[in-house]
Amino acid sequence: MVLADTILLVEDDNALRLMLRGILEMQGYQVLEADSRDSALDILKIPSSVGVVILDLGLPPSPHTPVEGLALISMLCDELRSLKIIVLTGQDQESAAFEAIREGAFDFLAKPASTADILQAVRRAFLFYRKEQEMAAGGLTRLQLNARVSDGLKSVRDEVEEKLVRQVLQETGFNVNQSAARLGLKRESLYYFLKKFGIERRDD
Amino acid sequence: MISLYPSLILVGVTILAVMVVLLIQSSRHARVNLDLLRLNETLCFDLPDLLRKSWPQLARAGFTGLSWQLDWFGTSLAGEEGIIGKAFLNRHLEVGEIALDVTLFHGGRRWEQRYFSDSLAENFFLLLHMNMWIKMGAVQGAFGQAAKLELFLQHDMKNIAQFIRLAAEQLEDVKPEHEARLLTTLRGAMPTVRVRAERILGTLSCNAAKVEKCYCRLAEVWQQAVDMHGLTARIQGDPTVFLAEAALHSIIDNLVVNYVDQALRNPETLPCLQISLSQEHEKVTATIQDIQGRPCPWPERLFEPFWSEQREGLGIGLYQARQLAEAAGGSLDVRGTSDLPLIFVLTLPAAKSQPKPTRAVISTEGRNLKER
Incomplete structure (x- = not known):
């Protein structure tokens, strides 16, 4: 098993988390566990090879609404774009799926999902994760964008610029020289974009 | 110039007198306003109580009469105080399941008195409206x-x-x-x-919800519910109704539990229910009375959601029973006087044809769960 096949399991139900962990480990995946948004972020602060997150949207302190889960998706997609997030939730399927995908989730499974469906989603997510890593190594970056056509090209351009700058900075570990070189910009221009989009280095 | 002095003095004195009169009147109305606010606070922003107890304050402000009709979660209440005259201020207020028609009579007041009356009436109406919003907000x-x-x-x-x-x-x-x-x-x-x-x-409630309609012999259902709660009842008539099992179960259970609660509050007199069942055309009517019961001091509160005589009570049972009866095409009301025990009147849709086979509603399974 390669190190990249590490899954972060974010689920507040201990029994279900234990069962999912057992199933995934029996399939050869390495599994890290979190029971809340904060504990998930704490785990992801430590450099690791987590490629896929399996996420329950209903997390404490509001386990009966998708607020916490959606907030975590949004944060992860801003900070760690290469991660693939599989939502496994019992929340109202239609609205939760729409919100999760809009925030950047890779896949959505409604509880109760079968073992086969979960494993298939995990395999597919790792496939995309690895291919995107290969693309990034070759200088290609895949961006996901939610664009409203009626907002016009300018807003789309701004969002593309922001996502691209964030993505490259994340891939280079916030190395400004390398990022500027990769983006074909001068250092000063990159600083301009950092200021424009309010991007700051996270020391934690 | 000097010749004008008496006139100027007269005008000045008149203005002063008018101001004194206005000051006295406005102070009186301000006090009444304040008293109404305090009364409302004392009554915990309760609309029916405020309507019943605000008359002394309003009378002090010069109103000659007050009349109101209140639809309080499906229960009609009304009241009249003072003299019902011709000159009036009327307001219809409606919030959710509460509707109020209130009229204040001012006996044909004019000029500044009319102004003060109108102002106080508006404040009173606002207070009533606020109480309606508070109640609906709580609900x-x-x-x-x-x-x-x-x-x-x-x-x-x-x-x-x-x-x-x-x-x-x-x-x-x-x-x-x-x-x-x-x-x-x-x-x-x-x-x-x-x-x-x-x-x-x-x-979870131990009652499994079943939505399919079925024929139910009402006397049998009542007997089982009464037995299950350890009460005694004399049941007359045996019509058959046609409605969802869970709804009928819940309506009857909530009514019986209401008597069980009474028994817990007054253990010295156990309820003895007299249940009369009759069918007329497409409606089955059940009248339920505890012949040993006491008169209810607050019949209008019975169907008010989340109001309970007991601290541990949810206050939702009879409200829910009425909602279910109405949803099934029937009704649940209460009849009674201040010196006689209440009579619940439940109407339900009758079975149009003879059922085959008849069945009771409260299952053995449900009983076991209750008894556990």
């Missing part, structure tokens, strides 16, 4: 809590369903080298699942 809040409870159950049950599904799939197709691992996982997870399941069972 909506309580229903919101109930919805949260539903969500909680849904969340927990879906997690349990997910766990069971995964466990079953693993057990079906476990490889020999994974058996020990699976056993360890199950051993670790099962105590949590058990706690969850017990929590759900504790939260």
